[in-house]
Amino acid sequence: xxxxxxxxxxxxxxxxxxxxxxxxxxxxxxxxxxxxxxxxxxxxxxxxxxxxxxxxxxxxxxxxxxxxxxxxxxxxxxxxxxxxxxxxxxxxxxxxxxxxxxxxxxxxxxxxxxxxxxxxxxxxxxxxxxxxxxxxxxxxxxxxxxxxxxxxxxxxxxxxxxxxxxxxxxxxxxxxxxxxxxxxxxxxxxxxxxxxxxxxxxxxxxxxxxxxxxxxxxxxxxxxxxxxxxxxxxxxxxxxxxxxxxxxxxxxxxxxxxxxxxxxxxxxxxxxxxxxxxxxxxxxxxxxxxxxxxxxxxxxxxxxxxxxxxxxxxxxxxxxxxxxxxxxxxxxxxxxxxxxxxxxxxxxxxxxxxxxxxxxxxxxxxxxxxxxxxxxxxxxxxxxxxxxxxxxxxxxxxxxxxxxxxxxxxxxxxxxxxxxxxxxxxxxxxxxxxxxxxxxxxxxxxxxxxxxxxxxxxxxxxxxxxxxxxxxxxxxxxxxxxxxxxxxxxxxxxx
Amino acid sequence: xxxxxxxxxxxxxxxxxxxxxxxxxxxxxxxxxxxxxxxxxxxxxxxxxxxxxxxxxxxxxxxxxxxxxxxxxxxxxxxxxxxxxxxxxxxxxxxxxxxxxxxxxxxxxxxxxxxxxxxxxxxxxxxxxxxxxxxxxxxxxxxxxxxxxxxxxxxxxxxxxxxxxxxxxxxxxxxxxxxxxxxxxxxxxxxxxxxxxxxxxxxxxxxxxxxxxxxxxxxxxxxxxxxxxxxxxxxxxxxxxxxxxxxxxxxxxxx
Numbered sequence: 001x002x003x004x005x006x007x008x009x010x011x012x013x014x015x016x017x018x019x020x021x022x023x024x025x026x027x028x029x030x031x032x033x034x035x036x037x038x039x040x041x042x043x044x045x046x047x048x049x050x051x052x053x054x055x056x057x058x059x060x061x062x063x064x065x066x067x068x069x070x071x072x073x074x075x076x077x078x079x080x081x082x083x084x085x086x087x088x089x090x091x092x093x094x095x096x097x098x099x100x101x102x103x104x105x106x107x108x109x110x111x112x113x114x115x116x117x118x119x120x121x122x123x124x125x126x127x128x129x130x131x132x133x134x135x136x137x138x139x140x141x142x143x144x145x146x147x148x149x150x151x152x153x154x155x156x157x158x159x160x161x162x163x164x165x166x167x168x169x170x171x172x173x174x175x176x177x178x179x180x181x182x183x184x185x186x187x188x189x190x191x192x193x194x195x196x197x198x199x200x201x202x203x204x205x206x207x208x209x210x211x212x213x214x215x216x217x218x219x220x221x222x223x224x225x226x227x228x229x230x231x232x233x234x235x236x237x238x239x240x241x242x243x244x245x246x247x248x249x250x251x252x253x254x255x256x257x258x259x260x261x262x263x264x265x266x267x268x269x270x271x272x273x274x275x276x277x278x279x280x281x282x283x284x285x286x287x288x289x290x291x292x293x294x295x296x297x298x299x300x301x302x303x304x305x306x307x308x309x310x311x312x313x314x315x316x317x318x319x320x321x322x323x324x325x326x327x328x329x330x331x332x333x334x335x336x337x338x339x340x341x342x343x344x345x346x347x348x349x350x351x352x353x354x355x356x357x358x359x360x361x362x363x364x365x366x367x368x369x370x371x372x373x374x375x376x377x378x379x380x381x382x383x384x385x386x387x388x389x390x391x392x393x394x395x396x397x398x399x400x401x402x403x404x405x406x407x408x409x410x411x412x413x414x415x416x417x418x419x420x421x422x423x424x425x426x427x428x429x430x431x432x433x434x435x436x437x438x439x440x441x442x443x444x445x446x447x448x449x450x451x452x453x454x455x456x457x458x459x460x461x462x463x464x465x466x467x468x469x470x471x472x473x474x475x476x477x478x479x480x481x482x483x484x485x486x487x488x489x490x491x492x493x494x495x
Numbered sequence: 496x497x498x499x500x501x502x503x504x505x506x507x508x509x510x511x512x513x514x515x516x517x518x519x520x521x522x523x524x525x526x527x528x529x530x531x532x533x534x535x536x537x538x539x540x541x542x543x544x545x546x547x548x549x550x551x552x553x554x555x556x557x558x559x560x561x562x563x564x565x566x567x568x569x570x571x572x573x574x575x576x577x578x579x580x581x582x583x584x585x586x587x588x589x590x591x592x593x594x595x596x597x598x599x600x601x602x603x604x605x606x607x608x609x610x611x612x613x614x615x616x617x618x619x620x621x622x623x624x625x626x627x628x629x630x631x632x633x634x635x636x637x638x639x640x641x642x643x644x645x646x647x648x649x650x651x652x653x654x655x656x657x658x659x660x661x662x663x664x665x666x667x668x669x670x671x672x673x674x675x676x677x678x679x680x681x682x683x684x685x686x687x688x689x690x691x692x693x694x695x696x697x698x699x700x701x702x703x704x705x706x707x708x709x710x711x712x713x714x715x716x717x718x719x720x721x722x723x724x725x726x727x728x729x730x731x732x733x734x735x736x737x738x739x740x741x742x743x744x745x746x747x748x749x750x
Contacts, residue, residue, distance in 0.1 A: 012746045015588065023739040026732050031695035033729050037702050038676060040722040044708045045673045045701070068554070070546030070710055071532065105711035 046104025046146035073103035089120045093350060100142065110143025111156045117350075118164050123359075123379040130360055131341075131352040131382075133165060138343035139350075151178035151202040155209075162209065166400055168216040169431045175210040178202045204247055207233055208254060216399055218411035218434020218462070220265065221448060221455035227258040228453075265450055268407055269437045298417035298441065299323075299408050303465050305394050309478035310373060313385065317363060317394070318371035327405045328362035329370050329396055329465075336389035336470060355386040388473055391493065392482075395425075396465040399434075413463035414441035425466040425490040433458040468493045497585050498593040505597020509563050510604070518562065519605050522555025526613050530620060542710050544620060548613040549631045549706045552606060556639045557666065559605045564598040564646035565658040572750050581750070588742040595647045595738055602639045606632065627709045630723060637730040638703035642666055644734035645698060648741040651748060665697060672701025698733050702726050 076099050083091045096113035099106065117136035121129040140160070143153040158174030161167045179202045180186055211226035234251045238244065305319040317331055335357050363370040376383040398406060398413035409415045412434045418424050426442065436443035436459045443460035469486045470493075509515060529544035529551075568591070571577040580590060610632040614624050645665060649658040668675070675697075678690025703726055708716050716722055 006747075008747060011586075015746060016743050019739045019743060023736050023743075026736045026739075027696075029732055030729070030736075033725060033732065034695050034699055034702075037699075037722065037725050037729065040716055040718065041672060041702055042676070043716055044705055068546075068550040069704075069707060070542060071550060074532070074543055074546075103707060103711075105707055 046100075046142070069102045070106075073099045073106060073109075076102070077106075077109065084116075089116060092116055096139070097350065100139070104146040107143060107147050107150055107152050110139055110147075110153050114140045114143075114156060114160065118160055123376075123382050125375060125378075127359060127361055128164075129352075129382050130358045131356055132350075134341035134343045135350040135352065136160065148182045151181065151206065154178035155202070155206050158206070158213070159209065162213055162216070166397075168213050168399070172210065172213045172217065175206050175213060178206045179210070204230065204234055204237065204250055208250060211254075211257065215261070215411070217432075218399060218460065219458060220261065220411065220435045220437065221453045222435075224258065224261055225453045227254055227261065230254050231258065264403065264407070265437075268410060270450070298415050301396070301416060301418050301423075301465055303396075303418050303420065303423050303467070305329075305467055307392060307469065307482040309475065309482065311377065312477040313375070313377035313383065315374040315376070315392075316372070317374060318369070319394075320368055321365045321370055321396070322368050323365060323405060323408060325366050327365045327396060327401050329365065329394055330400075331359070331361045331363060331374065332391075332393040332395070333357070333359040333374070333376070334391050334393075335387040336391050337387070338391070354381070355384055357383045357385055357387065357390070359383060385473060385476060390471050390473070390476060392469040392471060394465075394467045394469075397462070398464060399462060410437060410441075411435075412437075412442075412460045414438055414443075414460065416463050416465065418465060422487075422489060423465050423467055425464055427462045427464065427495065430458075432462045434460045434462070436460040466490050466495075497589045498596060501580075501585070501590060501593025502596035502600060505567060505594055506600045506604070509597065509601040512563070514562055515559055515601070515605070518555050518558045519608065522551050522605075522609050523612050525551035525555075526609060526616055529616055541617075541621065544616065545628065545631075545710045546706065548616060549628075549635070549709070552609045552613060552632060553635050553638070553706075555609060556602060556606050556635055557642065560598070560602050560639045560642045561646055561659060561662055563601050564595075564643050565650055565655045565662065567594040567598050567647065568650045568745070569655050569658075577750055587746050591647065591651070591742050591745050592738065595644060595741075598643050598647065599640055602643055603636065606636050606639060631706055631709045634703040634705050634723070634726060637727055638700055641698050641700065641730045641734050641737075644737040644741075648737040648744075651741045651745040666700055668693065669698050669700035670704065672699050675699075698737075699729070702729060 076095050080092050080095045080099070083089070083095070092113075093116070096109060096116065099109050100113065103109065114136045117132045117139065119128055121132045123129065137157065137160070140153055140157040144157065147153055154174050155178045158171045158178065161171035161174060181202065207226065207230040211223045211230055214220070214223035214226055231251065231254045234247050234254065238247060238251070300322060302320060302322040305317070308316045308318070310316050315333070319329075321327060321329060338356060338358055341353075357376075359374065359376060361372075361374060363372045376385075398409040398416060399411065401409075414437065416424060433443075435448050435455060436445060436457065437448055439447050442463060445457050445459045448455055448457075468488050468490060469482060470488045471482050471486050472480070474480050475482050475486070526548045529547040532543050532547060571580070571594075577590075581587065610629075613632070614628060617628060618624050642662065646658060646662045649661050653661065672694065675690055675694035678686055679694055681687045681690060705716070705722075
């Protein structure tokens with residue numbers, strides 16, 4: 001067969017010679033241009049979680065690809081609400097992931113989703129599944145990365161650490177970050193039509209709760225200082241909007257809290273104040289560790305724990321705790337080698353370790369006793385008991401207790417002692433150290449003088465009651481009793 | 496001038512097509528329905544109105560662009576009207592350019608019409624026209640310009656059906672820019688190379704999706720002006736490359 005040769009006009013070849021190099025040069029400009037666009041496009045699209053969402057089903061991808069991202073997110077959020085009211089919490093989780101992908105700047109969805117994860121995934125006794133705390137924190141971190149301009153998600157992270165996780169350092173950091181804003185100086189990059197009100201500035205409650213957080217860290221001068229800052233800011237806002245009375249009750253609470261803090265300081269740490277203002281009728285209950293003659297006198301808790309297996313995986317935890325009503329003995333049952341997870345928000349997973357077991361609860365002390373049954377047999381998906389050994393920790397942390405109990409033991413548990421010395425544990429980690437309020441009960445350096453603010457010396461370590469058991473699966477199944485012989489030294493298994 | 500004359504004729508012809516009007520009416524209807532769907536975000540019904548409006552403009556613009564541009568050249572060949580045109584002193588590149596400009600003008604007219612309805616709806620709801628919404632419409636417009644160039648490019652060597660699927664498919668893949676970008680950092684070299692090719696060489700339509708930051712006023716894009724400018728330059732450069740390739744292919748095509 002004859003070969004066909006196509007002939008084109010000369011102008012075609014000439015045009016090709018001119019245009020093709022030009023097109024190639026222009027094409028070479030595209031990748032660098034794309035590289036310049038990428039960082040800002042990433043900001044708009046938020047943390048990449050497309051692969052995660054694609055796993056949920058291809059049908060979820062089409063709507064957003066056609067531009068209906070926020071509308072689809074709105075529809076799914078309505079569906080979430082229905083699931084929430086019907087108690088189908090598990091169904092909410094993938095939807096929240098999907099919605100935050102569709103609408104990465106919907107701060108309320110990050111906040112509500114994280115709340116679901118941390119609080120609403122529970123066992124049959126309404127105890128939350130602590131394995132979901134790490135994903136909950138990761139979701140908040142993702143929300144913070146996507147929404148640096150607004151403080152609400154940071155506030156939520158702080159609140160979750162304050163209320164649920166009891167990590168007051170993390171709470172303080174989050175509240176502080178919310179207050180200082182994206183520029184680190186309390187300012188924000190407001191657009192002309194945006195006001196300086198919430199949500200562009202941290203709301204007053206952040207300033208308020210930060211004072212409580214300092215108190216939980218036993219950094220009392222910082223707390224007093226923060227109450228002052230909070231009251232001042234409140235006054236400024238009220239002066240700017242005299243007709244707005246919405247902050248009035250918050251302001252009154254702050255005044256009361258500030259005064260109460262000073263009162264407690266006098267009651268707890270100055271003998272004259274105590275005897276004059278708050279004489280207690282309970283025997284031997286003076287301000288922590290100090291009698292009228294300034295002699296340190298710690299209070300013996302006489303902790304006597306007892307763990308009994310009623311049935312396999314059903315614990316009865318009882319004992320004595322020598323104090324007035326109100327304190328709570330924390331219980332934590334975990335795999336012996338359980339470690340708290342920290343999830344990188346870019347990791348894109350909500351998956352929890354199905355083989356991990358963790359239970360946390362708190363037992364109330366009434367008439368110096370505590371007694372409670374903890375049934376872990378009904379929820380095998382939550383408590384799989386796949387390990388050979390388990391750690392049972394019974395503890396009392398004076399930082400988390402109510403003020404009338406702190407009156408006996410002090411902010412840092414300075415006044416705690418126990419006949420069984422091995423039950424008293426002093427946590428010397430720096431971030432747990434509080435203000436030294438009293439001489440002779442731990443802590444180096446100067447005692448706070450009750451006046452100077454700020455006060456930057458944090459030397460008082462946290463003293464707490466802590467008993468750790470190491471038990472086998474055999475014991476958990478009730479084949480062998482749990483006794484004092486299973487108690488291991490705190491130093492061998494620190495928090 | 497010849498290209499402009501062809502463009503003018505193309506625009507007239509496109510505006511006579513019923514399917515385009517149907518899509519336009521559906522788009523306007525969706526925009527007008529925005530306030531009805533306020534319940535989807537009870538705390539912030541404006542979010543829904545804005546989101547639905549911008550999405551409707553994008554969706555209608557997408558179909559108008561594809562439906563208009565895939566037929567521009569094949570129809571001329573099929574009806575043999577191209578012989579009449581090319582027998583005149585009209586160069587093939589002028590024909591391709593004219594067809595692109597005509598298609599582009601059609602898309603512009605439609606997006607502008609929907610944009611006006613959208614802004615009017617916002618004005619009725621809020622008694623003001625937020626300036627950032629113009630940016631959303633502008634980005635959609637340049638996104639569609641790039642798509643029009645892509646469709647014209649394919650129409651020089653494929654049938655309309657193949658062109659539809661190719662253009663629509665590349666539009667969808669190009670919208671997954673966050674995924675393709677993440678592929679460029681994967682450890683598997685094959686996946687990484689594929690990611691680089693797709694992300695940097697295929698037209699990246701995801702660049703233009705700025706609706707979320709416009710809808711959520713709390714979101715701040717650093718150097719927004721530069722970002723918008725880069726996107727416009729990207730659309731112009733990429734469209735030019737596609738048009739040059741379309742001209743070179745069409746130059747050698749038998750009609």
